Amino acid sequence: MRPLLHPSxxxxxxxxILHALSDPVRVxxxxxxxxxxCPQRCSAFSSVGDRAIPKSSLSQHFKVLREAGLIRxxxxxxxxxxxxxxxxxxxxxxxxxxxxxxxxxxERKTERAG
Amino acid sequence: MRPLLHPSxxxxxxxxILHALSDPVRVxxxxxxxxxxCPQRCSAFSSVGDRAIPKSSLSQHFKVLREAGLIRxxxxxxxxxxxxxxxxxxxxxxxxxxxxxxxxxxERKTERAG
DNA sequence: TCAATAGTTCCGATTTCCCGAACTTCAGGA
DNA sequence: TCCTGAAGTTCGGGAAATCGGAACTATTGA
Numbered sequence: 001m002r003p004l005l006h007p008s009x010x011x012x013x014x015x016x017i018l019h020a021l022s023d024p025v026r027v028x029x030x031x032x033x034x035x036x037x038c039p040q041r042c043s044a045f046s047s048v049g050d051r052a053i054p055k056s057s058l059s060q061h062f063k064v065l066r067e068a069g070l071i072r073x074x075x076x077x078x079x080x081x082x083x084x085x086x087x088x089x090x091x092x093x094x095x096x097x098x099x100x101x102x103x104x105x106x107e108r109k110t111e112r113a114g
Numbered sequence: 115m116r117p118l119l120h121p122s123x124x125x126x127x128x129x130x131i132l133h134a135l136s137d138p139v140r141v142x143x144x145x146x147x148x149x150x151x152c153p154q155r156c157s158a159f160s161s162v163g164d165r166a167i168p169k170s171s172l173s174q175h176f177k178v179l180r181e182a183g184l185i186r187x188x189x190x191x192x193x194x195x196x197x198x199x200x201x202x203x204x205x206x207x208x209x210x211x212x213x214x215x216x217x218x219x220x221e222r223k224t225e226r227a228g
Numbered sequence: 229t230c231a232a233t234a235g236t237t238c239c240g241a242t243t244t245c246c247c248g249a250a251c252t253t254c255a256g257g258a
Numbered sequence: 259t260c261c262t263g264a265a266g267t268t269c270g271g272g273a274a275a276t277c278g279g280a281a282c283t284a285t286t287g288a
Contacts, residue, residue, distance in 0.1 A: 014217045075253090077255065079266085080266070093220060170236080171277060176235090189284090
């Protein structure tokens, strides 16, 4: 296993953030991690909504989120603990992540209602 | 030529917006159109930065922006006039577009400086 | 009617994405 | 120490998206 890559905050690219969050599974995972008050395991997301996500796809999704600089992952025994990097990103791109998460929540509300 | 598709504002998807703006050429085009005080022709972007964009690719880029709901395109004689749909999107996803455009400008500044 | 201009469409080559199968790593047991 | 199971990663091949040159369409002006 190669070591996990985490870009330093000044290497984080807007392009990579938008690409990472332009996938419905990834934005759902990230919203959960960002909203949680403790680290989340990868396996917590073996299904998102009513959709089952294969392990290999899940692993790729976490890699994309990680390498975009959105989350920090740390191996803890047999599992992985994932936390968001919101505070750092807030410094670099103020208001970006809150706006995206708000939009995501707004959309989820209207699709439940409609 | 098939008619141009513009989603109604309630059909605009966050996913589509983020995907459209996750491309460096498209976000540059959109930032220009959003910042302009008059409609912009497609051919105004036949090069972005120092990079030349082939006509067919440019056409695809405009299609992606249009179908994501980010711009409205209207044929005016032989050319196309493109305007942003920021006001409508602001109603649906408050603060989203300004945050992305701010981040885009912040990034451009640091890459010139660095 | 002809030529020029602005965009679009087609299509083949390249790239990226998806996911099953095999693999690695680690933590308990026995 | 050697199993066994659990949690993720990597590999590889088929599916899907992207890129761009060439041909096409639509409109204007001479």
